[in-house]
Amino acid sequence: MWLTSSTLWLLLLATQCLAKSSSSQESFSAKNEAEVVFEKNTNSELLWAPYRSNCYFGIRPRYVDATPFIFGLMWFDTTQFDSMTKLRHFVSDEDNLERFTWEVYDPRVGGKENIIDPENNLNLTIYFAKTHDDQNWVVRVSGKPLDPSLNTTTSVIVYMNQNVGGDLKGPSRLVYMDNDADENTFTFTGVSEELGKYEVLVNDNYGTYYHNETLGSVEAVPGCDASRSAHVGLTIPDHEVWRARDIFQSLLTDSIKDVVTQLGENIESGLVPSILTLRNIHNFEEGNFHYIQKTFDLHEEKGFEFDVVYNNLESEQTIESGKEATKLINDAINEVNVRFDNHFDIENLGSDDKREFAIEVFSNLLGGIGYFHGTQVIDRETILDEDQFESIKFEHYKEEGPYSLFTSVPSRGFFPRGFYWDEGFHLLQIMEYDYDLAFQIAVSWFRLIDEDGWVAREVILGPEARSKVPAEFTIQSPQVANPPTLLLALSEMLTKLIENSDTLGTPHAAIDSDVEDGISAALGTNFEYIIKYSKVIYPKLQQHFQWFMDTQRGQLEEYMEDMEDDVTFSQVHQDYVFKWLGRTVTHCLPSGLDDYPRAQPPDVAELNVDTLAWVSMMSRSMKNIAHILELEADEAKYAEIEKKTVENMDLLHWSEKAHAYCDVTLDDEGDEEMMLVCHEGYISLLPFALKMMPSDSPRLKDVLKLMSDPEKLFSAYGLRSLSKQDPYFGAGENYWRGKVWLNINYLCLDAIKHYFPEVIEGSQQSSQLGDREASKIAQKLYSQLRENLVNNVYNNWKDTNYVYENYDPITGRGTGSVQFTGWTSLIVNILRRQAL
Incomplete structure (x- = not known):
């Protein structure tokens, strides 16, 4: 793999998190000062981020399970009564957005997300940044009309909840503080048993609220007034907070019905934005859940902007002003750009567009990192036998857990959950940028290996995650495996570790440079330290290996x-x-x-x-x-x-x-x-792609010929998953029947380099096969395949603003899920290597 040697020990080192179990705790009873500092810094830096992967923007803390603070955004145009059908909340391909992308992002510091929503006439930019002590953060919401002449409005709904955990009478709470000075500014004070005391401020920077010059007042009935911010506080059970959109729509529908009862059906069109403003029609007592709705006029190109600031009251680095928030945002964006350029030399290609493409794709991989907590639906009783071939029915299932998972996701819109075989490929990319982050994710997965050695192929934790999954796919079975790509990543790292074991006693420059970047340094490396943490993970991996073999x-x-x-x-x-x-x-x-x-x-x-x-x-x-x-x-x-x-x-x-x-x-x-x-295709290539063929195998040449044959696997857009000559090519569902997938193409490129190191210009090594014809085939294939992959993924992004789940082998057009910045983000590694 294209990994640096300093990644190797870091993933092993990360297994400190496994010390939560009693057996593991004994292994870490003698933590030195450096270990303690490292754990504290890592937990702090990764505490807050937009970890609700399925939302266009949603925040929750990592590893705060009983009483987390939950935050989310929604928006829609309120000029028509049917506007609620265009209310945005969860990421969906069906929303037909022209663009939703993190332009720059790092969960440690923050970033910038841009969303272009033609149906709502909105260009929305969301900034997220944290203070240097990582305890406090600001969300800046900035919107502009795509076309000011359309006379639309944008109603942005901020919602937040302080979960109370199991004790409904416990101290956790979130209270609105009346502000007589400005009806559009909101202050809340909160207490979480796990997070402590905090304050949330919602404050406008600029923007014009809805008004209509033809009407004396836009207040339809008392409380329905889009010319000012609306606030409704109520109580929602912790496990139902994820339904914020449904609850909002239900309450707003009740309010609309009441308005129609009072005013009749012939309502002045200029009052519609006000009628689509939430009010407390049911006279709820204020609870821990709060909606704030702001409806802005989009007649002017300038648009609107407001901030949401979270301050932990025990922190010394609170955000006290808009200027401080602006500086934090600018610093975060600059820092991510610098870090990206330090790790990926994209600019050396002489193309600003390619660099923009690369940082967006990679930022969206990081932007898909989420924290999930809840129960998993598992069937441990159904036995699979020859009857399974017609259909598999898991009917003896029950919920187990709760479990937690810190993971990146393949796609926020279609697959916002943990996928075991995808995650290994995600790690191959993340490791190149942030080793500590990669091992935190890997260890979270290792924790899920049960006493029998099993880990689910899809980890779907809690009702929010399950809401995005067809019912037939929610149930997981301990008999069903998936390609063990987490061990693929670990295997490559350990191979490098063995090759570089003589340098283990000295710190790596790449680690030290993180201090200069403002990111906490990883622990210094030494062989004893690696052994210490490897011993923790080793029994888990032994169990997992044996489970895979047996089942x-x-x-x-x-x-x-x-x-x-x-x-x-x-x-x-x-x-x-x-x-x-x-x-x-x-x-x-x-x-x-x-x-x-x-x-x-x-x-x-x-x-x-x-x-x-x-x-x-x-x-x-x-x-x-x-x-x-x-x-x-x-x-x-x-x-x-x-x-x-x-x-x-x-x-x-x-x-x-x-x-x-x-x-x-x-x-x-x-x-x-x-x-x-x-059926010649990806399964024919896997022994080669996984580097399991002997380095001097004469069959390497046959594999190269198969990959190079344009009538079989080679195309102008990458290696086809199935030979063009196969009778099943493009048939039926046509998912893995010819489409070009980046994960296998990536493995094949890396394997070519492994078996034929002479493909890299300036390499002093050559193939052990000793076949000149095979070497020439390898060099030509490596160069053409890499160029084809980069150009096609880049051209699709240039044309559509997105990268895709897979690519059509005939036209090169992106297909499947849009903004599939899971393993498709490996294109950044491939693109980077062109510069070497």
């Missing part, structure tokens, strides 16, 4: 009688064959390559080459960890597993006819003989 193990018994005289088959290591448990006739969701064609009809005896490749990668990772911990017996054990799985890939899954790796199944139409099922 996804295949069987050779069905082939024995037919293949007993086959010399090659007799060399197969029978205990090291694997399949994806949980596939159906049409889908193999556990593989991550959902509708990628597999053997038809499915059979319990099916063996999948990609499962085997992932197990092989896991064994290599475990071998490297055992080596660092000087656990010689374990190192030898995992080395033996790695050796046998690598050998099985060639013995069992290589097709001499197709010159590719293929799945294995029984030929039901014949005499139930073993047959190779070859």
